[in-house]
Amino acid sequence: MNNPHDKFFKVTMTRRENAVSFFREYLPVDIVSLTDWRTLRIIKETFITPELQERFSDIVYKIRIRGKTAFIYFLFEHQSSPDSLMPLRFLHYLCGLWDLYLKQNPDECKLPGIIPVLFYHGKETWNISTRFQDMELNCMNCELNWGRATLTI
Numbered sequence: 001m002n003n004p005h006d007k008f009f010k011v012t013m014t015r016r017e018n019a020v021s022f023f024r025e026y027l028p029v030d031i032v033s034l035t036d037w038r039t040l041r042i043i044k045e046t047f048i049t050p051e052l053q054e055r056f057s058d059i060v061y062k063i064r065i066r067g068k069t070a071f072i073y074f075l076f077e078h079q080s081s082p083d084s085l086m087p088l089r090f091l092h093y094l095c096g097l098w099d100l101y102l103k104q105n106p107d108e109c110k111l112p113g114i115i116p117v118l119f120y121h122g123k124e125t126w127n128i129s130t131r132f133q134d135m136e137l138n139c140m141n142c143e144l145n146w147g148r149a150t151l152t153i
Helices: 004-013 016-026 029-034 086-104
Strands: 035-043 056-065 068-077 113-120 136-139 142-145 148-151
Touching: 004 016, 004 056, 004 068, 016 035, 029 035, 068 086, 086 113
Parallel strands: 068 113
Antiparallel strands: 035 056, 056 068, 136 142, 142 148
């Protein structure tokens, strides 16, 4: 951890009581009310590639929601402006977490829910969705947005 913000983030959010307090305050009320906060524990895996570790830091929490295993993926952003490729990175990290889950639970045929949380502290307002399905893909006069496709000739 070379970045002092990263160290502060890791020290603060790896304390169970801080994480529970933060998530109870900032997650949507319907998720908060369905979550058994007594079950929250930290998974020590990281899904940040070495080349991105100067800009990002992450913590994965395992928790029970409605009696089922779920995860909270908390990504801490160390850059000064929003990034339009964040949905793609989130998808990559979420798939990495699902891959790990399936390796550890080989008989499981259903994937657990993952709540992705982005903590951004840049000066500009974050105005880009972090949901992959909101990402628009453009190529060769073809605009693809999940659920619809158009071709301009």
